[in-house]
Amino acid sequence: MTGPADAALLAAVAIGCVRGSALLGAARWPRRSPGAAILLWQALGLGGGLAAVGALIEIGLPAGSSSVADGVGQVARMSSHGDLFPAGQPVLLVLLRLASLVLGLALLGQLCWVLLASAITVVRARRRQRELLALLGRGDPKAPGALVVDYPTAAAYCLPGLRSKIVVSVGALDLLRPAELAAVLAHERAHLRERHDLVVLPFTALRRAFGWSRVCAEAHQSVALLIEMLADDRALRARSARALAGALARFGTAGCGGAGSAPDGALAVSGAAHEGEMTARVTRIMTPNPPPPVAVRVAICCAATLIVVVPVALLVLPN
């Protein structure tokens, strides 16, 4: 296969991933099978990113290079010798090529950098949380395995990591019935056990890097909701649907003068909730749909594998 054909295929994969993301974001089936949908999102993100970077780099490589590494090496040698514009080639074409190569490398650099930057932000924020919790959190027999903080607004969250913690505010203890609290704790334990934070992190990074991109925003929002649904499903293995849905409904209405309204209304002003996310979770807990058949789930796994393997193969295999 030649360079231009590779570049065209990679560009096609990248565009396909963007189109696929838009379709997946609008699809209904992910709610029935959040695990499979998350896998597909990850594949689209990784495959699409690799393909976009790969296409730009492949376009930028000199004709006749045997591999990506060889081509980049050739360009580096040419530029160090000061003869980036070989005789007999149109200057404009060479310029376009070089621009594409630089753009591809810059995109790769940016993707790596935002991932690292997001990871650093997260690690710092968690360290601060841990320090504060060491001074402010206390054990409470009402919430076994969790730290309780004296704060009137209902809040429940987990702090993932090697020394993970589940945190519940006094407001949440007052708001929830014992069975509901147990369901909340089961949900948070599922997040910690399955390290859902590591699933969301790359999508947070993408959104941060490409804030203007609707696809990135939608991917992040979808994955964030899907891990909540996944944790809901795990909690339902040990807890009743009524307890979990009841806890969700109470939390959702806590900030706006509903049952057990929060004294300072802090939750109400957070306003970050995407329209319909909470009702979507409650609805699928109370009236569950069967997951898609095994064959469909296998097909999704195969598709996810292909989306990643194709660009990798195009980039790694010699021309």
Add this chain to the structure above:
Amino acid sequence: MAGSPATRVGKVTNVNRLGDLERAIMDVLWGTPQSLTVREVSAQLTERDLAHTTVMTVLDRLAKKGFARRERDGRAWRYRPAATREAYVTELMLTALDQTGDRSAALARFAKSVSGAEASALRGALDEIEGDGGG
């Protein structure tokens, strides 16, 4: 006084974790309006039976972490909290409630609060859940 060896062991395991001790000492600082010397802090932790140097070490750590401020008073240091307990609780929970911007990836919240049409939909769902079999 020091008590029997058995109770001593019990106390030692109680304060074994430095974190527990940091928090007990912060509680002392938060509970006193004026700044305190190491000796005064130790005096308020009588039931813990701690060495003077231990208390000094922990206060020093708290100062390094920024939770306590210290100032010279003759030959001794006096310590006071850098901020009120309430201020730290607020910082902790506002991060958790995602009102501080880009830290949302650091932790996973159970649920968000909603308003408007979705809130009334949720209230409806809650009535249904509660009406369904009572509880």
